[in-house]
Amino acid sequence: MVLTQELRVATRGDGEVIDITDDVGAEVAKSAVQDGIVTLFVPGSTAGLTTIEYESGAVHDLQEMFERIASARLAYRHNLRWGDGNGHAHVRAALLGASLTVPFSRKRLLLGTWQQIVMVDFDNRPRERRVVVQIMGDGPAPREGGAA
Amino acid sequence: MVLTQELRVATRGDGEVIDITDDVGAEVAKSAVQDGIVTLFVPGSTAGLTTIEYESGAVHDLQEMFERIASARLAYRHNLRWGDGNGHAHVRAALLGASLTVPFSRKRLLLGTWQQIVMVDFDNRPRERRVVVQIMGDGPAPREGGAA
Amino acid sequence: MVLTQELRVATRGDGEVIDITDDVGAEVAKSAVQDGIVTLFVPGSTAGLTTIEYESGAVHDLQEMFERIASARLAYRHNLRWGDGNGHAHVRAALLGASLTVPFSRKRLLLGTWQQIVMVDFDNRPRERRVVVQIMGDGPAPREGGAA
Numbered sequence: 399m400v401l402t403q404e405l406r407v408a409t410r411g412d413g414e415v416i417d418i419t420d421d422v423g424a425e426v427a428k429s430a431v432q433d434g435i436v437t438l439f440v441p442g443s444t445a446g447l448t449t450i451e452y453e454s455g456a457v458h459d460l461q462e463m464f465e466r467i468a469s470a471r472l473a474y475r476h477n478l479r480w481g482d483g484n485g486h487a488h489v490r491a492a493l494l495g496a497s498l499t500v501p502f503s504r505k506r507l508l509l510g511t512w513q514q515i516v517m518v519d520f521d522n523r524p525r526e527r528r529v530v531v532q533i534m535g536d537g538p539a540p541r542e543g544g545a546a
Numbered sequence: 547m548v549l550t551q552e553l554r555v556a557t558r559g560d561g562e563v564i565d566i567t568d569d570v571g572a573e574v575a576k577s578a579v580q581d582g583i584v585t586l587f588v589p590g591s592t593a594g595l596t597t598i599e600y601e602s603g604a605v606h607d608l609q610e611m612f613e614r615i616a617s618a619r620l621a622y623r624h625n626l627r628w629g630d631g632n633g634h635a636h637v638r639a640a641l642l643g644a645s646l647t648v649p650f651s652r653k654r655l656l657l658g659t660w661q662q663i664v665m666v667d668f669d670n671r672p673r674e675r676r677v678v679v680q681i682m683g684d685g686p687a688p689r690e691g692g693a694a
Numbered sequence: 695m696v697l698t699q700e701l702r703v704a705t706r707g708d709g710e711v712i713d714i715t716d717d718v719g720a721e722v723a724k725s726a727v728q729d730g731i732v733t734l735f736v737p738g739s740t741a742g743l744t745t746i747e748y749e750s751g752a753v754h755d756l757q758e759m760f761e762r763i764a765s766a767r768l769a770y771r772h773n774l775r776w777g778d779g780n781g782h783a784h785v786r787a788a789l790l791g792a793s794l795t796v797p798f799s800r801k802r803l804l805l806g807t808w809q810q811i812v813m814v815d816f817d818n819r820p821r822e823r824r825v826v827v828q829i830m831g832d833g834p835a836p837r838e839g840g841a842a
Contacts, residue, residue: 399832400729400730400831400832402729402797402799402804437731437795437797439795439796439797439804440806441804441805441806441807441809442806442808442809443745443746443747443752443806443808443809467759467762467763468759474751474752474755475750475751475752475754475755476747476749476751476752476755477751478751479749479750479751480749480751485751485752485755488746488747488752488755488756489752489755489756489759491746492744492745492746492752492756493744493756493759493789493790495744495745495791495794496744496745496809497745497794497795497796499795530797530804532729532730532731532797532799532804534730534731534830534831
């Protein structure tokens with residue numbers, strides 16, 4: 399059983415980290431699937447997905463790390479060729495990854511207590527993002543002995 | 547067909563890299579699924595999953611890389627707010643990722659010869675970790691012509 | 695429904711980035727699965743998978759980022775022990791990840807317009823690589839009322 403949905407997320411870009419946990423959980427809750435995986439995927443090459451403890455300190459620290467390893471102030475060949483100034487966003491997104499798979503059981507995402515699912519928009523401008531939410535797994539077990 | 551299991555792994559923290567390949571392979575072996583994926587997921591925001599050639603040199607090199615890009619000696623806002631001193635662990639875990647999907651065929655994980663599945667515990671203290679092991683795929687093909 | 699296929703990819707190594715989008719799309723197209731996921735996996739510990747806008751600028755920028763965070767010129771313990779000089783490749787591959795999951799719907803990969811699926815071969819020599827392409831999902835819906 400496969401269900402393909404899509405979230406719409408308005409972002410400010412510039413590394414904004416957006417908590418999409420509740421939206422993902424709601425898609426699982428309203429599906430008929432009890433146990434399985436939710437595959438999350440960002441179409442686009444300047445955003446990524448991961449999990450983090452969604453509090454402003456850890457979010458800031460993650461952004462600082464990306465600035466250390468792929469600073470927006472470095473020279474990027476992508477910028478020389480295309481002039482859109484978001485070369486750092488492409489590199490960061492490729493490293494973080496566009497895909498995330500989260501298992502669930504009895505309709506509950508198997509996350510840790512302080513662990514949230516986040517989308518990071520690395521682009522250098524606000525975007526209207528789509529996130530694919532595809533749910534796959536087993537439906538409810540047939541009730542035993544059940545004549546109507 | 548979906549099976550949700552859990553491994554328990556005692557770690558020393560501080561970037562310890564633990565080979566869980568055999569445990570994952572054993573869960574696949576004892577399931578009824580022949581071909582499919584095993585979705586691995588660490589509930590928690592200070593550990594991650596990947597594959598590596600599990601020998602002490604490469605393991606050390608990986609730990610050094612994380613110290614270069616998210617040193618434990620840097621200042622982290624997470625530490626200022628929460629005082630638990632593991633801000634670097636949150637950043638490293640978000641970058642490495644909490645999820646890993648490994649395909650298998652005829653109950654054999656499709657890993658390379660020198661490639662192991664590992665959990666990296668970045669936290670700054672020993673932990674008792676859970677790793678979700680969810681197996682999804684096709685059961686054995688029905689035997690042809692088989693009357694009972 | 696699960697189908698396990700394999701691509702063969704000849705690489706030059708040294709961080710070469712190879713676009714495998716069309717090959718993956720072709721496997722999905724010729725399968726009987728309409729909606730589901732394709733799990734990609736590189737057996738081996740010196741290559742990884744991700745998505746990127748596959749143009750020479752962004753590809754170069756990604757390679758430069760890996761040289762910044764895990765330079766081939768650093769000392770690696772893996773090299774001291776095994777003498778094959780590809781310690782940086784092991785570290786980079788473990789960070790990028792050997793696995794990638796891409797959802798598809800009506801046989802179309804749900805990628806962004808400028809987003810390609812790539813394999814990065816970090817090894818320090820040409821390789822003949824395999825990439826596992828495992829397709830899982832729903833077959834075509836049975837036609838309603840359909841007598842032949």
